[in-house]
Amino acid sequence: MTDHRPLSVWTATVRLPGASASSWPHVFVVNDGDERADARYLAKFAHGWQRRAVPVDAERSALGLVHTATGETVVELDEMAVPLAISETGLRVLSRIERHWPDVVPDAAELRVLGNEPVDIRRLLLARLADEARPPAELFHLLPWHLVGQLAENLTNALEEAETTDTTPVIQLRHWFRPVGSRFTASLEQLDEGVREHDRGLIRVAATSLCARLGELDTARLPVMTRQALAALTDTLARDNRFLGHAAARAAARLRHGEDRSSRHGVRMATHLVDAADSSSHVRRESTEFERPPFTLRLTVSATGRVTLSARTLLASDEEARIARDYGVVLLPVRITDAQSSNRYWLTLQASGTYLGGTISLPLPTGDFVEADVDGPPAGIADAGTLDTDEVERSVPAVTAYSALQQWELVARSLPATHPLRDVIERAAQ
Template sequence: MPRTGGDAHSVHRPLSGWVARLKPDDTPGAPGLLGPINDGDERADARTSARFLTPGWTRTAAEVQQPTGDPVRALALRAPDDSLVVELDDRGAPVEVSATGAELVARFEERWTAPPADTATVERLTGESLELRYFLLHRLDLETATPAALFHCLPWHRVETAARATSALLDEISPPSATFPAPDGPLRHWFTPAATSLAGPLSVLESGLRTRRPGPWFGRETSALLSGLLAADPHRLPPSTRAALAGLALRIGADPVLHHSARLAAARLSAPEPRAGEHLALMARLDSTFVLRAAGGEPDGPMSISLGQERVEAEVTVTRGGRVTVEMEIETGGPEASGSRAGHQRNAAEGPACYPVRLVPAGVASGEEGRAGGTGGTGAAAATGGTGAAGSVRYWMLLDRTGPVLHGRIAVPAPTGGFDVDLDGPPVPLLFLDRVPAAELLASLRANELIGPMRWHELVDVLPPRHPAHAALATYEEELPP
């Protein structure tokens, strides 16, 4: 809901989705008491409520009595009738604010389309409660082009601690807790205004490795973290945080399957210029219209591009028949090397790695296609693959072992006109494609032309019953000729 300075709406609106009316206590001068959340409708979002779109609201703070009886200064709004509503966090507790915090928030609201991001302002914001910082940055990020420096007010030292501890655990430093303690607070959702798919998988990795969590889980988190790092705006992260995460990415990249994506993520974090890491990208620009030009007398052979980065070699071809083929080999050094991710042994139940292949219309940056969305997709999955909001299509190429090499090949319909083939995303174990729509998996089964029904059954039959690959395989078999 972008807002311009010239509209008639209130400048001051809730930062949080939950608010409560402040009711005066019976004792004069005592802190007020909170009414029901959103007047009893907890599913409502106060930020979009018509009540707060009328002019006349002002930003303030209020003394609130907590359930424990202790008073707390909370962020609040004063209505035109002089009544007060208090902003609440996701637990229903008042959002605490310093003595000058309400004035700081008001300053942001009055300059909403061009929020201040000078060093002094960021330092003041750092001194406010974490809940206030989160809600302010979350709404700013939704509604404005937020200056990257503002996100530096978040407690990035927690992320750095978790990243260094995870690197140590992957290197099997013993005992890691002596040198690399756990973060001094949970990562939770606090960092999502700055970057998605970062704090969540990092937190799971750190705690899972520290507690030696059993079962298959590691492959989901490493792929999700690399996706988040590739999609994040490095400028929103302080330099020390970028360095810690770049080091962790390289540790994760000890697994040959993840080596390319990890190396690219580390390069982007280490040199956060707009084109950082571009020389490492596995990206091919192709044009299906050359087929039409060939009919006019131009050469009519296929258009092929060879790509390579250290362990990875790929050949991308578009044919006169309107097909795109992608063939890839990853040098692993043998089953032992590819089965180990740094100091962590891969769980065989995760299944083989599946490499994401994105076909992106020319002129659309791959980052805009939601690489951080991981395996969940960026929109409705069409029958031709996982279709993103800007027209990209994603397929999953199964990597099967041939000696010391992992090999995969897909053949898919070529988009019309110019397009990019993006091979930079991290592979995901088959088990963890459980959030991919069945239609997208069906398109991927069709695309992996070298994999037959028998091999698919070997891989899919052992997956959990609700995995979408079962439905995809059933439909795939129905399509096969008798």
């Protein structure tokens, strides 16, 4: 007989051996008194438990478990410590899936049954499948995607028509879509808050994270209509902020086509220079330029043993003020790959005259090639606290201009005095 385990983080004992079938506690004691524990991994549930529907009242049952030897019965709870309701037919489908875990795919009839169960039941099942198995992408279509599509459409309309969403009901996506991965729904809700508050800084931060997270998503887990609504939103975000151009285009391509039909690979150069390269300056070097809208990037290999990567874009007359307001400091993520490693760096971009640009310089790798590409949307000071420590530590010493170093110092000063990244930047800048 297959042992069953909790699907939820919280459980509560509702009947002990010898108690009546209708015996319920006045107050639930979560996880035997340890609310910080995760019931899914408690030793208590390692063996001997079977899935049950535990009666709540004459008409409702809750998702539960019973121990075959002791008779102890528990109900599974949501994050508000409310028993998770389930129907008898839903329980039968869930029990069959658990008995054959993880090598089971619900048929069409079972999917219809699960689709009629409360969303928390569907979310918990998918979360466990995502953690422990490789479920078909179509299973994730059980989630309430109509909410995501409606929110995306609301935001597209608000941004395109410069309308307020103040009178539009707030759509809460909660944690229901976490099993899908990439946490893009949190960015959607943050974007909605920024639009409602008319907060351009918050809109910029949310749009940046949304484009980045959609670019990492397994889009097959989303229904077609939802993908279309999100792709339309990313198009609008790129028109609202052209610095999101490349990241938004990649995200939209993945949503529309299931793959990135823009550039999926960086630009590669050989590290061995031909003899005739740049003889006029007496320093052999070769360069190649490539476009990642709105930026033009130049990768240069030099006989001095350095490889440099620069990015720049022409600024409109009013954009320098917008950059100062929305970004503070523009940090462009790039990836440098060679035969031994692939590392992410952050270019600090400064406005100079009519251009926004910046450069990093690194030792030439020992292999026979070096590859470079943009690795996401540009970030700003408001995002700095979430940057990876190792990425920043190797990026600061790679700057080629004192003004770029000053930009990093500005980033450091924006962080709390106790933030670990502040110390990393200050040490690397010395």
